[in-house]
Amino acid sequence: MIRKEEVAARLQLDCELATRVLTSFIKDAVDTTGADGVVVGLSGGVDSALSTALAARALGPERVLALLLPYRSSAPESSEDARAVAEQLGIEARTIDISPMIDAFFDTHEPEADQVRRGNKMARERMGILFDQAKKRRGLVLGTSNKTEILLGYSTIFGDNASSINPLGDLYKQQVWQLAEHLELPRSVVEKKPSADLWPGQTDEGELGFAYRTADEVLYLMFDRGLSAREIVARGYDAEVVSKIELLESRNRFKRRLMLIARLSSSAINLDREIPRD
Amino acid sequence: MSTKITVGIAQIDSRLGDVAANLERHLEWIGRAHERGADLLVFPELSLTGYRLLHLTGRVAAIPSESGAIRALIAAAGAMKVVVGLVEEDEKGVLYNTALVLRDGAIEQRHRKLYLPTYGIFQEGRFFGAGSDLSPPIDGLGLLICEDLWHPHLARSLALAGAKVLVVSSAGPGHLGPGAVPESQEAWEALTRAAALVNTCWVVYCNRVGWEEGSFYTGGSHVVRPGGEIVSRSPFLDEDLLVTEIDTREVDRLRWRLPLVRATRTDIEGTA
Numbered sequence: 001m002i003r004k005e006e007v008a009a010r011l012q013l014d015c016e017l018a019t020r021v022l023t024s025f026i027k028d029a030v031d032t033t034g035a036d037g038v039v040v041g042l043s044g045g046v047d048s049a050l051s052t053a054l055a056a057r058a059l060g061p062e063r064v065l066a067l068l069l070p071y072r073s074s075a076p077e078s079s080e081d082a083r084a085v086a087e088q089l090g091i092e093a094r095t096i097d098i099s100p101m102i103d104a105f106f107d108t109h110e111p112e113a114d115q116v117r118r119g120n121k122m123a124r125e126r127m128g129i130l131f132d133q134a135k136k137r138r139g140l141v142l143g144t145s146n147k148t149e150i151l152l153g154y155s156t157i158f159g160d161n162a163s164s165i166n167p168l169g170d171l172y173k174q175q176v177w178q179l180a181e182h183l184e185l186p187r188s189v190v191e192k193k194p195s196a197d198l199w200p201g202q203t204d205e206g207e208l209g210f211a212y213r214t215a216d217e218v219l220y221l222m223f224d225r226g227l228s229a230r231e232i233v234a235r236g237y238d239a240e241v242v243s244k245i246e247l248l249e250s251r252n253r254f255k256r257r258l259m260l261i262a263r264l265s266s267s268a269i270n271l272d273r274e275i276p277r278d
Numbered sequence: 279m280s281t282k283i284t285v286g287i288a289q290i291d292s293r294l295g296d297v298a299a300n301l302e303r304h305l306e307w308i309g310r311a312h313e314r315g316a317d318l319l320v321f322p323e324l325s326l327t328g329y330r331l332l333h334l335t336g337r338v339a340a341i342p343s344e345s346g347a348i349r350a351l352i353a354a355a356g357a358m359k360v361v362v363g364l365v366e367e368d369e370k371g372v373l374y375n376t377a378l379v380l381r382d383g384a385i386e387q388r389h390r391k392l393y394l395p396t397y398g399i400f401q402e403g404r405f406f407g408a409g410s411d412l413s414p415p416i417d418g419l420g421l422l423i424c425e426d427l428w429h430p431h432l433a434r435s436l437a438l439a440g441a442k443v444l445v446v447s448s449a450g451p452g453h454l455g456p457g458a459v460p461e462s463q464e465a466w467e468a469l470t471r472a473a474a475l476v477n478t479c480w481v482v483y484c485n486r487v488g489w490e491e492g493s494f495y496t497g498g499s500h501v502v503r504p505g506g507e508i509v510s511r512s513p514f515l516d517e518d519l520l521v522t523e524i525d526t527r528e529v530d531r532l533r534w535r536l537p538l539v540r541a542t543r544t545d546i547e548g549t550a
Contacts, residue, residue, distance in 0.1 A: 014457055017458055021452070025489060274333050276331065
């Protein structure tokens with residue numbers, strides 16, 4: 001059975017090969033759907049930077065549109081980093097401030113809303129803009145959610161987790177870092193503390209209560225290798241962290257399924273009739 | 279057939295569920311293989327229909343003797359043996375994952391996949407019936423489809439029945455590990471090389487490329503010499519026509535000094 005010291009090595013990728021596979025994924029999806037290109041929300045973080053870089057490689061920079069969608073409380077460095085990425089990749093970047101849309105709703109209808117609800121609203125506002133721009137440009141919305149955050153449910157359903165195609169969804173966070181380094185994305189982007197940047201000072205690891213590298217390893221053992229929480233703890237991982245990850249993983253499974261349809265007929269969509277989309 | 283065979287492997291992508299588009303591509307590649315002087319051209323598993331069909335399986339099924347696509351392929355094949363993959367429907371309405379050898383105006387050979395993987399990403403058992411027997415080799419050529427090779431006694435049985443060239447059509451999805459070669463490819467090469475070693479025969483492995491439902495096919499098609507040496511290989515992920523000269527006399531020569539097939543204890547192994 002796999003030992004703790006071996007796990008990190010199992011999460012190493014051959015970056016050249018992985019890049020080739022993921023760029024071919026983007027190219028194939030765009031070609032098969034007949035889209036003109038992709039539209040991506042560029043946040044200044046490493047996930048969206050990597051997704052965008054892969055798309056620029058796959059399609060050429062002229063077929064990638066980056067949207068910077070800050071709210072007034074977003075960290076200014078986020079936009080600077082996002083612009084640096086767009087510049088490095090030679091892609092068009094457009095900024096749309098979402099503050100008026102968000103504020104109009106909460107000021108008028110829900111002044112008491114807490115920051116999580118506001119954060120969710122921002123994520124869905126961004127999604128709405130991305131799909132609008134995709135429609136305008138005959139493009140696909142490029143996803144930026146990695147495997148770690150999908151499994152932990154650390155996302156807004158129908159918000160940042162919504163996309164037409166997602167090249168990162170089978171990459172753990174540290175694999176995202178590996179590829180981002182391999183593609184020589186700006187250091188400030190690769191090395192910054194991951195943050196949803198939905199309110200000042202928010203960090204993923206602060207909010208989750210554990211480090212991504214640990215989460216990746218625990219999730220790999222749990223999800224990829226099928227080990228129980230007890231078996232994972234027996235390999236030297238902190239029991240509290242493992243049970244927290246286990247709880248998040250099981251509680252957020254609903255976010256990984258697009259639609260839960262009540263089956264009435266014997267030909268329900270997806271359950272009885274699995275029709276491939278390709 | 280002469281002992282010298284020019285083998286072509288058509289490592290193509292297929293459009294899922296679009297037989298007309300795939301037929302077009304087959305005809306084009308058959309033309310290219312003729313130009314290269316191929317005696318045998320192998321297409322991947324379910325090459326005419328695409329692989330991950332799920333509930334589209336029945337919609338693209340064909341009865342070979344009544345299929346216009348098969349007629350067109352037979353006409354294009356001429357004297358070249360062409361191995362194509364399709365969803366075959368029989369007279370009872372059962373669907374099979376089938377490979378056909380087409381040549382000289384006829385369907386020369388037919389293999390219905392015997393092992394239908396239904397685990398992990400694979401769902402074949404839900405949609406297909408399994409074939410009931412191995413089709414005997416013709417001109418020393420034995421046919422297997424993908425998962426069939428993971429059950430080694432089938433390759434052995436074909437060798438015992440006279441196969442000197444094992445043709446394996448595949449739609450093998452790729453996955454990566456830490457290495458520079460896809461993990462899936464390492465497994466396949468272990469299998470094809472072992473089959474060529476223990477059965478002392480040629481192995482022609484054709485895998486497809488392209489994406490279906492977010493899963494890619496590796497490609498990496500190759501030809502293995504009797505004894506296990508890989509003599510030619512297509513790239514990963516890209517379409518490729520791989521043309522390789524082989525000589526079935528190499529099988530005989532190796533079997534003289536390495537009589538594994540001759541020595542097979544069918545009374546114990548239960549094969550043949």
